[in-house]
Amino acid sequence: MTPRALRAQPGVDPSNLWGNAREGRAVSTQLEQPARASSSPVAGNGASVRLEGVVHSHRDRHGSDVQALDGLSLLAGEGELLAVVGPSGCGKTTMLELICGLQAPDAGRVVSRPAALMPQRDLLLPWLSALDNAGLAVRIGGSSRQRARELAAPVFAQLGLDGFQRARPHELSGGMRQRVAFVRTLLAGKPVLCLDEPFGALDAITRQEMQVWLEQALSAAPRTVVLVTHDVEEAVLLADRVAVLSPRPGQVVAELTVTLPRPRSRTDAAVVTLRERALRVLGDVRRGTA
Numbered sequence: 001m002t003p004r005a006l007r008a009q010p011g012v013d014p015s016n017l018w019g020n021a022r023e024g025r026a027v028s029t030q031l032e033q034p035a036r037a038s039s040s041p042v043a044g045n046g047a048s049v050r051l052e053g054v055v056h057s058h059r060d061r062h063g064s065d066v067q068a069l070d071g072l073s074l075l076a077g078e079g080e081l082l083a084v085v086g087p088s089g090c091g092k093t094t095m096l097e098l099i100c101g102l103q104a105p106d107a108g109r110v111v112s113r114p115a116a117l118m119p120q121r122d123l124l125l126p127w128l129s130a131l132d133n134a135g136l137a138v139r140i141g142g143s144s145r146q147r148a149r150e151l152a153a154p155v156f157a158q159l160g161l162d163g164f165q166r167a168r169p170h171e172l173s174g175g176m177r178q179r180v181a182f183v184r185t186l187l188a189g190k191p192v193l194c195l196d197e198p199f200g201a202l203d204a205i206t207r208q209e210m211q212v213w214l215e216q217a218l219s220a221a222p223r224t225v226v227l228v229t230h231d232v233e234e235a236v237l238l239a240d241r242v243a244v245l246s247p248r249p250g251q252v253v254a255e256l257t258v259t260l261p262r263p264r265s266r267t268d269a270a271v272v273t274l275r276e277r278a279l280r281v282l283g284d285v286r287r288g289t290a
């Protein structure tokens, strides 16, 4: 979806992608709080994100309703990394858009501290350089171009993008575009990050490097993260909890708590065991036996 396509939808502001949503929309997500103004969670009982019995349908272009979510309930605690896995089309992206206030639920409740979305498709602006795309959320937040570049440059380099500051998005590989979008989301400075398949377009080695980098970045500057991934191993390596969704319309059918110490290794016996457990649950979900 392009920013223009987003703008064309009533009640949707594309700047929400980077957590700069306006108040006053018909969405129950709480918005526009200074990113670090308060450590007190808004969603209650230590939660940063709370979804209760959320129902949501999309209207397709023929005017028919496609029900994406049916009674989805989920909590992400303050500073928790919650991974969400589930079959393709089960409503994961829809769930993240609800948390970020890009969609409103048809029923149920969505309450979240201010959240920035890294969309599944990178939505980089083709006319801006890679560095200016990375700093876009900072610019939208009111800072000068110079300031946005100063903030984006170090992260840009850490993610292996050095030398491509001035490149336009069409000159970048898919994995590089994804990393630029990742920097843009991080620099939005919101307490909740919604990451939609953030490492999906990366080769295996770069993916592992990004996972390690994300873990270090979060330990240096803790945030609440809702991570949608198709990679169960990634979920077990990074998450405090893994929620498994049913096929569409999505709802949570299982939750696994991961208490293993960090950093975790994919070859650790406990990681392998948990990954197998999660894969079994996913298999049951697909077969409809969960």
Ligand SMILES: Nc1ncnc2c1ncn2[C@@H]1O[C@H](COP(=O)(O)OP(=O)(O)OP(=O)(O)O)[C@@H](O)[C@H]1O
Binding pocket: 058, 059, 060, 061, 066, 067, 068, 087, 088, 089, 090, 091, 092, 093, 094, 095, 120, 248
């Ligand atoms: N804007 C839209 N208009 C109509 N239907 C939509 C729209 N967005 C999503 N859907 C439908 O809602 C359902 C859930 O979509 P969603 O993108 O949330 O799934 P997902 O779990 O993120 O899938 P994937 O893993 O493939 O990314 C799908 O059937 C999809 O076709």
Ligand SMILES: [Mg+2]
Binding pocket: 092, 093, 094, 120, 196
């Ligand atoms: Mg999706």
